[in-house]
Structures are given as C-alpha cells and as structure tokens.
Amino acid sequence: MKPLIFLCVLSIAKTGGSIDTRDSQSDEKQKEFINNGVVNTFAGLPVAGTVKTEPKLETLLEISDTNRYITLAFLNVSWFDGIEKYKEDEHERSKYGMGRVMDVEGRLVYVTDSENETDHSACNSSLRDSFGRSLSLYHNMPWIALIKRGGCDFEKKILHVYSYRAVGAIIFNNNSGSELNYMKITNKELLEGNITSVFTPMYKGNQLVEIIKNHGEHNPVKLSIKQGMRFDKKSSLNHRSSVLFVTISFIIVMVISMLWLIVYYYQRFRYLQTKENEQKMDTNKAKEALRKIPTKTIKTLSKEIESDCCAVCIEAYRLNDVLRCLPCKHEFHRNCIDPWLLQNYTCPLCKCRVLKQYGFVVSRSNESGPSTNA
Numbered sequence: 001m002k003p004l005i006f007l008c009v010l011s012i013a014k015t016g017g018s019i020d021t022r023d024s025q026s027d028e029k030q031k032e033f034i035n036n037g038v039v040n041t042f043a044g045l046p047v048a049g050t051v052k053t054e055p056k057l058e059t060l061l062e063i064s065d066t067n068r069y070i071t072l073a074f075l076n077v078s079w080f081d082g083i084e085k086y087k088e089d090e091h092e093r094s095k096y097g098m099g100r101v102m103d104v105e106g107r108l109v110y111v112t113d114s115e116n117e118t119d120h121s122a123c124n125s126s127l128r129d130s131f132g133r134s135l136s137l138y139h140n141m142p143w144i145a146l147i148k149r150g151g152c153d154f155e156k157k158i159l160h161v162y163s164y165r166a167v168g169a170i171i172f173n174n175n176s177g178s179e180l181n182y183m184k185i186t187n188k189e190l191l192e193g194n195i196t197s198v199f200t201p202m203y204k205g206n207q208l209v210e211i212i213k214n215h216g217e218h219n220p221v222k223l224s225i226k227q228g229m230r231f232d233k234k235s236s237l238n239h240r241s242s243v244l245f246v247t248i249s250f251i252i253v254m255v256i257s258m259l260w261l262i263v264y265y266y267q268r269f270r271y272l273q274t275k276e277n278e279q280k281m282d283t284n285k286a287k288e289a290l291r292k293i294p295t296k297t298i299k300t301l302s303k304e305i306e307s308d309c310c311a312v313c314i315e316a317y318r319l320n321d322v323l324r325c326l327p328c329k330h331e332f333h334r335n336c337i338d339p340w341l342l343q344n345y346t347c348p349l350c351k352c353r354v355l356k357q358y359g360f361v362v363s364r365s366n367e368s369g370p371s372t373n374a
Contacts, residue, residue, distance in 0.1 A: 070182060071096040072228035073198050075170070077108065079211055080219040087211075092228035093204055094170075097154065097183030097197035101227060104168045104196055106142035108223040109135070110212045111161060121151035122160050131217050135164040144168035144223050146208055154183040154197070155190065162195050168225055169197045172205020198225055286342050289360035293341075294325050295334055311349055312336035328352040 072092030110130040113119035145161035158169045310333045324334045
C-alpha cells in the first residue's frame with residue numbers, strides 16, 4: 001500500500017512540475033514576442049500575433065462625446081537649426097476631425113506617394129516620406145503624417161497613414177479658403193483607434209512643408225497637437241442660423257430704407273421742381289400785372305405828392321423821379337416798389353393786394369410762400 005501511495009504522490013509532483021514549466025515558458029515566449037514586435041498594439045493597430053479586443057466603454061463614450069462637439073486645435077512645431085527653434089500657434093487655426101480628440105506629439109513626416117514624388121495626398125497605400133525613405137523607419141517612434149487635401153476622401157487618407165502606425169494626421173487645405181472643413185469618418189477602426197486627425201488651412205500646411213523641407217532631412221521636426229476651444233455642433237448651427245437671420249433682416253431693413261429714401265427724395269424733387277415752375281409762372285404773370293399799374297414822373301415838387309419820401313428806400317423825392325401809383329393811393333419809387341411787388345404782391349404800408357386788382361392770382365403753392373415783411 002505504501003509503494004502505491006508513493007507512486008501517486010510522485011506522479012502528481014511530476015505533473016505539477018510540468019504545468020509550472022509550461023506557464024513559465026509561455027510567459028517567456030510572450031515577452032519575447034513583445035520585444036520582437038510580434039505582439040504589438042502600437043496606436044491600436046492589430047498585427048500578426050495579436051487578438052483584437054472590444055473597445056473600452058470609456059473609449060466609446062469619448063468617441064460619442066467628440067462626435068457631438070467641434071474642437072479646435074493648436075499646432076506647435078519645433079525643429080533644430082543650429083539651435084532649437086519653436087513656433088507656437090497664437091490662435092486655434094485648425095479643427096479636429098471625427099474620432100479621437102486628444103493631445104499628441106511626434107515627429108512630423110510629409111508623406112509622399114512611392115510612385116509619384118509630387119503626390120502628397122496619401123490616396124495610395126504605398127507611401128514614403130518626402131525624402132524617399134520608408135515609413136517603416138518611424139514604427140518605433142510616435143509620428144504624425146502631414147497630408148495634402150484632394151484626390152480622395154479624408155477617411156482613406158487617414159486609414160493609409162494609420163496602417164503605418166501614425167498617431168496623428170494633419171490634412172491641410174489645397175485652396176486658400178478660410179473655412180475649416182469638418183472631417184467626417186465612419187470607419188470603425190479609425191474611430192476606435194489610437195489616432196487623431198486635424199484639418200488646417202493651406203497657409204499653415206505650407207509653413208510646415210517648408211520647415212520639413214529645410215530642416216527635416218537630418219534632424220526631426222517635432223509637432224504637438226493641443227486641444228483648443230470646444231463648442232457644441234447644435235449651438236454652432238443655431239448660432240449660424242441666428243447670424244444668418246440677423247444678416248438677412250439687416251439687409252431687408254437697409255433695402256426698405258433705401259427705397260423709402262429714394263421715394264422721399266424723388267417726391268421732394270418733384271415738389272420743388274413744381275414749385276419753382278409755378279414761381280416762374282407767377283413772376284411772369286406778376287410782371288404783366290405790374291405793367292398795368294400807372295406811373296408818373298415828378299416835374300415839380302408840389303402838393304400833389306402825398307409824402308416827401310419813398311417809404312421803401314426812405315429817400316426824399318426829387319425832380320424827374322418815376323413813381324408807381326398803387327390803387328391804395330400810396331406812391332413809391334418805381335425801382336423800389338417793383339421788386340417788392342414781384343415778391344410780396346402787396347402794398348408795404350397797408351398790405352393791400354395790389355396785383356390782384358389787376359387780374360393776378362397767386363398759385364396754390366405760393367399762397368403762403370411770399371413774405372409780407374418789408
């Protein structure tokens with residue numbers, strides 16, 4: 001009986017020893033795979049030897065949250081030119097696309113088509129950097145792809161650089177427009193992956209291209225993407241609608257005001273023109289009536305003259321002066337009273353309507369126009 005128990009214990013011991021050996025060997029192999037890059041989850045990119053797991057709840061909530069909001073971005077770049085230089089955005093000139101919105105930093109690489117060195121659109125899956133080097137050189141470091149807009153959609157560009165383990169994609173505009181497009185992405189792998197995408201204006205992209213061209217061949221050009229102001233898409237649309245409504249309302253009010261002013265000044269011009277024409281007609285009629293008023297020349301200074309001086313110019317009458325004799329028996333120098341009558345139509349002393357007695361009728365527009373003051 002004792003030998004049997006001894007054999008059972010020995011068998012169990014051997015079995016346990018073999019299990020421990022396999023577990024330790026498995027751990028060593030896994031470490032070896034990780035060190036050799038066989039098991040690699042860099043940037044969320046599945047490669048040979050990995051098992052893709054479902055995204056965490058926090059990641060899904062983050063994606064849902066970022067798709068609800070629009071986030072602006074700062075692009076800060078540094079390079080070495082004898083001394084280290086740094087250029088920082090003063091304002092948010094760029095905009096995050098759909099997917100992960102996060103701060104990333106890495107080497108900036110201007111991607112180029114392997115078959116066409118002038119094509120920087122990343123529409124082809126075969127890519128290299130702008131100096132002709134393979135993108136596999138950047139697999140062991142975080143790097144950010146600089147891509148030119150055009151040729152294909154945003155999603156295809158980002159998917160291609162993501163396959164080369166880029167942690168970020170900067171797509172710059174191919175026209176000088178100031179509007180920043182919102183990059184729509186529907187690919188689940190990109191939405192859940194460890195890559196962020198940013199759209200920036202053409203002038204900013206050209207600045208980065210020049211820095212890489214002049215300083216990036218032998219020394220790394222580093223770029224950091226920092227989150228800026230964030231605002232809700234719905235509030236943005238409402239804000240745009242409000243601005244559009246206010247703008248249209250302002251234009252309508254301005255047009256109505258301009259039309260009203262045009263009508264007002266047109267009517268005023270017509271009124272003044274009509275009044276001027278009537279005044280000319282009244283003046284001509286008044287001159288005709290004035291000719292009918294009798295005159296006399298002073299031959300002798302006698303009692304037949306009612307007053308010694310003219311009430312208009314306050315000067316004494318002299319020999320050979322020509323007087324205008326009004327129906328009201330008042331007499332004045334002809335040269336003094338005629339301009340008065342043409343303007344006021346009445347006697348300056350008794351306010352008698354002199355010209356009316358000779359058939360002159362004032363037009364309606366001038367009935368209250370002439371002044372009766374001397």
